[in-house]
Amino acid sequence: MTRRFNALMLVVHLDSWLREFGPRRSEKVAAKSVEQLLDVLEGRYPRLRFKLRDETGQLRRYVRVFVDGEDVSGTTGVSTSLARAQTVDILHSIAGG
Amino acid sequence: MKRDDKVRILLGTRKGTYVVEGNRRRRDWKIGSVAHSGNEVYHVVADPRHPGDLYAAVNNAFWGPTVQRSRNWGKTWTEIATPLTPLQKDREPELDESSPTTPVPRPLNNLWHIEPGLPSEPDVLYLGADPHLLFRTRDRGESWEPIPSINDHPDKKKWAPGAGGACLHTILIDPRDPRLLYVGLSAVGTFRSEDGGQSWRPRNKGVEAPFLPDKHPETGQCVHHVAPDAADPDTFYRQDHGGMYVSHDRMDSWVRIGKPLGDDFGFGVSSPASAPGKAYFVRLDGPARITGEGYFQVHEWNDRARKWRKLVSPGAFPGHFGVHREGVTTDNLEPPGIYVGTTTGQLFVSPDAGKTWRLIPYQFPGIHSVSVANPTAR
Numbered sequence: 357m358t359r360r361f362n363a364l365m366l367v368v369h370l371d372s373w374l375r376e377f378g379p380r381r382s383e384k385v386a387a388k389s390v391e392q393l394l395d396v397l398e399g400r401y402p403r404l405r406f407k408l409r410d411e412t413g414q415l416r417r418y419v420r421v422f423v424d425g426e427d428v429s430g431t432t433g434v435s436t437s438l439a440r441a442q443t444v445d446i447l448h449s450i451a452g453g
Numbered sequence: 454m455k456r457d458d459k460v461r462i463l464l465g466t467r468k469g470t471y472v473v474e475g476n477r478r479r480r481d482w483k484i485g486s487v488a489h490s491g492n493e494v495y496h497v498v499a500d501p502r503h504p505g506d507l508y509a510a511v512n513n514a515f516w517g518p519t520v521q522r523s524r525n526w527g528k529t530w531t532e533i534a535t536p537l538t539p540l541q542k543d544r545e546p547e548l549d550e551s552s553p554t555t556p557v558p559r560p561l562n563n564l565w566h567i568e569p570g571l572p573s574e575p576d577v578l579y580l581g582a583d584p585h586l587l588f589r590t591r592d593r594g595e596s597w598e599p600i601p602s603i604n605d606h607p608d609k610k611k612w613a614p615g616a617g618g619a620c621l622h623t624i625l626i627d628p629r630d631p632r633l634l635y636v637g638l639s640a641v642g643t644f645r646s647e648d649g650g651q652s653w654r655p656r657n658k659g660v661e662a663p664f665l666p667d668k669h670p671e672t673g674q675c676v677h678h679v680a681p682d683a684a685d686p687d688t689f690y691r692q693d694h695g696g697m698y699v700s701h702d703r704m705d706s707w708v709r710i711g712k713p714l715g716d717d718f719g720f721g722v723s724s725p726a727s728a729p730g731k732a733y734f735v736r737l738d739g740p741a742r743i744t745g746e747g748y749f750q751v752h753e754w755n756d757r758a759r760k761w762r763k764l765v766s767p768g769a770f771p772g773h774f775g776v777h778r779e780g781v782t783t784d785n786l787e788p789p790g791i792y793v794g795t796t797t798g799q800l801f802v803s804p805d806a807g808k809t810w811r812l813i814p815y816q817f818p819g820i821h822s823v824s825v826a827n828p829t830a831r
């Protein structure tokens with residue numbers, strides 16, 4: 357596959373429920389880790405702060421982060437490397453009633 | 454904000470905020486604004502110092518808690534500063550018992566109660582949250598400061614959450630002195646501060662903890678809600694896990710009043726400004742957390758006569774109803790109105806101190822909290 361962006365640039369797709377706080381479409385972000393990616397997004401969209409991560413810096417319970425299709429929320433979480441990643445999806449999990 | 458004559462019932466529900474509008478007769482009601490759809494709203498309150506201002510404790514299961522404010526009786530809302538668990542460098546962290554050098558971060562969970570300050574401090578509000586946290590704002594919610602003396606209380610390691618979480622759910626301010634504060638914490642009990650929150654002392658003497666080996670500990674009682682008497686700031690009515698109580702000495706001691714009722718379990722209690730010496734409780738079956746007799750019922754405690762009175766005809770509203778800790782409130786009109794919201798979304802209103810009752814013909818989501826914005830016109 358031919359990469360469309362430079363080595364660290366990746367495409368982030370955000371949950372439509374987050375459009376109240378963040379970008380309305382996909383976003384191009386250069387980041388080496390999920391943590392850095394979230395820092396960049398929160399810098400661009402301050403209302404995202406504390407929506408995806410609590411104040412300890414960890415992902416909220418029902419936030420799911422997929423790196424190139426793999427759910428890293430319950431494994432490497434915010435420390436996941438994005439060095440080889442092309443896309444990140446940030447979604448909410450199935451929960452509630 | 455224009456002064457007006459409306460009575461507004463403010464509901465925090467499992468799926469949003471509702472404002473129900475009526476007038477001083479309190480016979481006819483209409484559903485006004487609805488907001489925060491899909492969010493768990495644990496408390497909505499009007500700020501009587503600034504007519505039109507409402508505050509809501511909005512808890513979103515996905516994106517976390519936020520404090521929201523309306524400047525127009527709930528028509529529109531804005532997210533304002535949300536207090537966060539203090540993880541600053543100057544804060545002593547809790548340590549993991551299994552690894553004594555490992556700090557345990559305690560993220561803010563749900564927001565439970567917002568309490569406007571006294572008229573003499575027009576920009577002050579307090580906020581109670583889980584896990585057992587108290588915050589204060591001095592700028593009407595633009596920023597919040599933690600109250601370390603309760604948030605980092607030396608006994609906190611002993612404090613366990615109740616079924617609803619580790620909630621600090623009751624905040625009371627003595628109307629004579631803004632430095633005289635009271636808080637209620639689930640599975641911990643009540644505390645009093647006489648210095649504006651710089652220090653706190655537990656105030657649970659006389660309250661039984663039937664679920665502990667020591668039935669009368671200094672702390673560990675599970676207070677569900679406390680209502681102050683409007684005419685006597687030294688008197689408080691308490692619905693505890695262990696029964697219904699009254700204190701006449703600023704919570705120095707408590708006397709159980711609920712035993713004549715048999716099972717005196719419940720969550721909500723309120724005492725109206727226009728009926729000093731009276732308090733309204735909704736008695737529930739302890740194990741089931743619902744009205745065990747099979748019908749809606751409210752009990753009136755007359756503190757002067759030291760007598761109970763049932764207010765609702767047993768046949769009026771059959772069913773098994775649950776009522777949360779913020780589910781009972783009263784207004785400041787004469788005669789006092791009593792308002793009860795249930796966990797299954799019914800809203801009961803009495804416009805005449807319990808003489809008559811009406812079920813509002815609207816099915817709300819499960820109701821967490823009921824409060825009243827009293828008319829601002831005199």
